[in-house]
Amino acid sequence: MNIQLFIPCFVDQLYPGTAFNMIKVLEKAGCTVTYNTGQTCCGQPAFNAGFWDEAKAVCNKFIKDFSGSDYIVAPSASCVGFVRNYYTKLFDNSSLHHEVADTGKRIYEFSEFIVQVLKIENVGAILKGKATYHDSCAGLRECKIKTEPRKLLSNVKGLELMEMNDVETCCGFGGTFAVKFEAISIGMAEQKVDNALATGAEYLISTDHSCLMHLQGYINHKGYKLKTLHLADVLASGW
Secondary structure: OEEEEOOOHHHHHHOHHHHHHHHHHHHHOOOEEEOOOOOOOOOHHHHHOOOHHHHHHHHHHHHHHOOOOOEEEEOOHHHHHHHHHHHHHHOOOOOOHHHHHHHHHHEEEHHHHHHHHOOOOOOOOEEEEEEEEOOOHHHHHHOOOOHHHHHHHHOOEEEEEOOOOOOOOOOOOOOOHHHHOHHHHHHHHHHHHHHHHHOOOOEEEEOOHHHHHHHHHHHHHHOOOOEEEEHHHHHOOOO
């Protein structure tokens, strides 16, 4: 199966190792992974800030960059959810209407692609320790991802998965929300981290590095030993 890889801006700039681990897992699953080096942003930051014309230009490029019939896989439910749910608003009644609809059907978040499309729940990963999983808002509400990451994590040898209280509550990042409403954002991170620590977990895992970056910043500030990990980094461990 041929896969087009979409790597979001912040993963490319801050967490490139996660992108390589994602390729490692997909290739082990039998996929041929291609990466268009000309790809840029999905357009979400500009769209969320209200600059819809600028966002539309970026989104138009994304549609062209990922043309074809291959599946598009990304390590970010946030970006996938934006392409699926908001491109139709930007290109409604436009000449790109059909291309937008097709792109939305072909793009998948990493964990849902492995479980739903490849029908794989055990990739042979090994990671010893206790972990808890954080449902990102985009993963849970925009991509409807709930069981897929948990199925994959439950089959990681040596990993004990524990559910935290209020697991579906936002971590407080929300893009520019963390900047505009800093005190509220920090308070939400505090609640999320406290719930994770209460499980006795050593690892806090999610599908979205945006959430994890925010939470790790709070964890570091407090000096806690809890470590955040992207799902792809977990699944690439031990082999």
